[in-house]
Structures are given as structure tokens and as C-alpha cells.
Amino acid sequence: MHKTLLTLAAAAGLAVAATAPGTAATHPLATDPVGDAGLGFARVDTVIIGAPNNPGIDIVWADINADATTLAVSFGIDDLAGSTTVTGYDDYSAVLQIGGTEIDLEARRNPQTGDQAATAVYRNESNPVGIFVSGVGAAFSVASGTVVITVPLADLNALAASLGDPPVGVGSVVDHAPFWTSSRHSPSGPAHAHDDVNPIMGYELGT
Numbered sequence: 500m501h502k503t504l505l506t507l508a509a510a511a512g513l514a515v516a517a518t519a520p521g522t523a524a525t526h527p528l529a530t531d532p533v534g535d536a537g538l539g540f541a542r543v544d545t546v547i548i549g550a551p552n553n554p555g556i557d558i559v560w561a562d563i564n565a566d567a568t569t570l571a572v573s574f575g576i577d578d579l580a581g582s583t584t585v586t587g588y589d590d591y592s593a594v595l596q597i598g599g600t601e602i603d604l605e606a607r608r609n610p611q612t613g614d615q616a617a618t619a620v621y622r623n624e625s626n627p628v629g630i631f632v633s634g635v636g637a638a639f640s641v642a643s644g645t646v647v648i649t650v651p652l653a654d655l656n657a658l659a660a661s662l663g664d665p666p667v668g669v670g671s672v673v674d675h676a677p678f679w680t681s682s683r684h685s686p687s688g689p690a691h692a693h694d695d696v697n698p699i700m701g702y703e704l705g706t
Contacts, residue, residue, distance in 0.1 A: 524706045527560035528699045529678070533577050536680065536694035553692040555582020555610055556589050556680035559644070561696045563595065563676060565669055565704040570655065572604055574646040574678065579639060582610035583692075584682040591637075591646045596675040599624055600664055602655070604648045606637035615639060619650050621658050632658055669705030676702070 536557035557577035564571050572593045582589055588607045595602040603620040617637035620629035634651040656666040679695035 527562035529561045529696045531558045531696040537692035553583045554578035558694045558696050561678040570650040572648050576644045579641045584610050587683045590681045593678045595673050597671055606648050617648050671704045673702045675700050
């Protein structure tokens with residue numbers, strides 16, 4: 500994996516970065532205040548407004564990168580070991596919009612048992628429902644407070660080619676990428692705490 504992906508936890512950078520093609524980016528690409536994971540948001544039907552902060556889903560920074568073989572999205576979390584989710588799962592999600600395509604990424608972890616899973620769904624205008632990408636993984640590091648979701652570019656681009664789309668990789672521009680987290684009592688249940696970060700826009704993969 501690209502060296503940058505291995506040093507994200509120690510990186511420091513600007514709040515939101517948008518880069519011109521060929522310009523080196525400052526990593527991590529986005530940062531977020533500590534202590535705001537649980538304040539609720541507009542979906543009052545599914546979120547407990549004013550819920551206490553959950554440090555296990557509290558985003559500190561968010562990042563995207565790629566090398567010749569792997570696409571990765573990364574979260575810096577305040578305290579993975581300090582999750583207040585008693586039953587259920589903590590979710591870490593991002594959506595990368597690249598041209599006319601969308602890659603939905605999610606990592607899920609049960610903080611009580613350590614069970615975890617990761618998925619990536621590829622969508623375009625002709626296939627809005629989406630298709631799961633093979634080989635997706637997630638690495639959770641309690642020590643460094645990082646969550647990294649990785650997607651093999653070979654699997655992603657085989658799927659893109661089958662749908663008539665250009666390959667994704669170094670040099671591709673991520674037009675828009677929101678990141679968010681939530682805690683849930685069940686994988687399909689409502690969110691009971693939430694955090695997000697200003698979307699990353701105009702980032703050229705590999706810079």
C-alpha cells in the first residue's frame with residue numbers, strides 16, 4: 500500500500516482541501532472538531548437529538564488516497580476504544596463521486612465483540628441500484644484511532660469496464676466526497692449518534 504496510507508494517523512493538515520490537477524495535496528484532506536459526535540442532525544425521526552458525544556465515532560480527520568493497486572478512504576477517530584455503543588454497531592461511511600460514477604464505502608464494527616465488515620457499492624447512471632465490489636477490506640486500529648477501508652483497483656476497474664466506465668486510479672478526480680459516522684443498535688436500524696465532516700471536493704487521487 501502507498502506509504503501515505505500507512506502514515507495517515509500522524510498526518511496534520513487543512514480543514515478541507517481541493518487540489519488542481521497535478522498539485523500535491525495536504526493530507527489529511529479534511530478535519531473536524533472533537534466532541535460533536537452525538538449532537539443529532541435533521542433526521543429527527545431516526546436520531547436522538549442532543550445525544551451524548553460518542554468518541555468511538557467522533558471524526559477527527561478524513562482522507563482519500565490511491566496507489567497503483569489500491570483505493571483507500573481513511574478516518575481518524577477520537578477514541579475507538581471509548582465507544583459508548585453498548586449493543587449494535589458503529590458505522591464509518593463515505594461516498595466518492597468521480598465523474599458520472601459513485602462509490603459507496605462502509606466499514607462496520609461491533610465495539611463490544613470486535614466483529615467487523617466492509618463493503619463498497621459501485622453505481623452509475625445506467626445502474627443506480629449498484630453492484631458490490633469484490634475484495635473490499637477494513638482495518639481498525641484502536642491504538643492509532645484509525646479506520647481504513649481499502650478497495651482493490653483491479654476488482655473495481657473490472658466492474659467499471661463491464662459497465663462501460665473508464666478506470667479509477669491515480670489521476671482520477673474525486674468531485675465530491677462526504678464522510679460520516681453513526682452508531683446503530685442493529686445494522687439496518689436507526690442511527691442513535693452521528694458525526695460528519697465537510698465534504699472533500701476536487702481531489703486528484705495519488706497527489
